[in-house]
Amino acid sequence: MTWMPDLDPTPGDAGACDLIDTVIVPRARDLGGFEVRRALPSPKRQMVGPFIFFDQMGPAEFLETGGIDVRPHPHIGLATVTYLFEGEIHHRDSLGSDLAIRPGELNWMTAGSGIVHSEREDPQVKGKPRKLFGIQSWVALPKHAEETAPAFEHVGRDNLPVLEDNGVSVRVIAGDLFGARSPVKTASETIYADVTLEPGRSMPVDATHEERAIYTVGGTIEIAGESFEEGQLLVFKPGDNITVRATGLLPARFLVLGGEPMDGPRYIWWNFVSSSKERIDQAKEDWKQMRFDTVPGDAEDFIPLPGR
Known part of the structure; x- marks a missing residue:
């Protein structure tokens, strides 16, 4: 394959060296032996392109207890995006979707006017030593698509394009x-990619x-002479050419994310995202009054509305 040409930053050029608008170090939350790091939303930044929520799950290793049991x-007004590096999660939703997601695969669930889902581990997986490491993110839907019919798309590992070169x-x-x-259908212009660089190799972004960021997953990278470790969200300034280089002895891994700026501000409350506070209030009441559809095969349990 041939890479698209790009320009390296010019050493000593202040415009080229000042490429990063915001550095976000995610805040960690311990969910009972399982750590989640939240990069978005942040006090520094609510969205990058359509990405309004960005959680790193793990890395974690479970022996006989613990694990994922959501x-x-x-959800309304968004699409959930689940991508794993290690482990397995079983997804069920109110459309009848029922399948496990594994590393290198993609679950893209469009909530639109409203959907319900659960994320658990299969019984045969529990009780065995296992690892879990991945990213769950949400993309806000543009106003014209906020009330679209809910949908679910699973894309297998072999159906996501992979480019490899040197x-x-x-x-x-x-x-x-x-x-x-990617074959997945998005409601607005979106970029999301999983990149691995061998030591010393570089790649243009x-x-x-217009809105771009990278989330460092493993190893060490360098941008315009500045070094960054894993577990940071680096938001770039619009219009600048970026080159990311892997440093150190181990490969570097990061996610590229971003896309078209959202068409106005978004409100976020619990699992609801909308351009309208009144729509979120309606979703609260609908969940309280059990007006959402249930999840086939997982209809007996649910998470109550916060504060209830």
């Missing part, structure tokens, strides 16, 4: 990069998308 809960590997999760496009 009871049925509702120590650089890119799996395109959503949108397009370097001429390769061009300025095609």
Whole structure:
């Protein structure tokens, strides 16, 4: 394959060296032996492109207890995006979707006017030593799609395009990069990719998308002479050419994310996202009054409305 050409920052050029608008170090939350790091929303930044929520799950290792057991809960006005590096999670939703997601695969669930889902581990997985490491993110829907019919799309590992060349590997999760496009349908222009660089290798992140960031997953990277470790969200300034280089002895892994700026501010409360506070209030009442659909095979349990 041939990489798209890009320009390296010019040493000593203040415009090229001052490429990063915001650095976000996610706040960690311990969920009983299982750590989640939340990068978005942040006091520094609510969204990058359509991405309004970004959680790193793990890395964690479970022996005979613990694990993922998220009871049925509702969403509106967004799409949930689940992508794993290690482990397995079983997804069920009120549309009847019922399947496990594994590393390198994609679950894209469009909530739209309202959906309910659960995320658990299968019984045969529990009680065995296992690992879990991945990212769950939400993308806000543009106003014209906020009340769209709910939908679910699972894309297998072999159906997400992978570009490899001389120590650089890119799996395109959503949108397009370097001429390769993910098959998942998005409501707005979106880029999401999983990148691995062997030590010493570099890759451009061009300025095609107005809002861009990378989330460092493993190893050490360098941008315009500055070094960054794993577990940071680096939000770039619009219009600048970026080159990311892997330093250190181990490969570097990061996610590229971003896309078209959202068409106005968004309100976020619990699992609800909307351009309207009144719509969120309606969703609260609908969940309280049990007006959402239930999850087939997982209808007996649910997460109550916070504060109830």
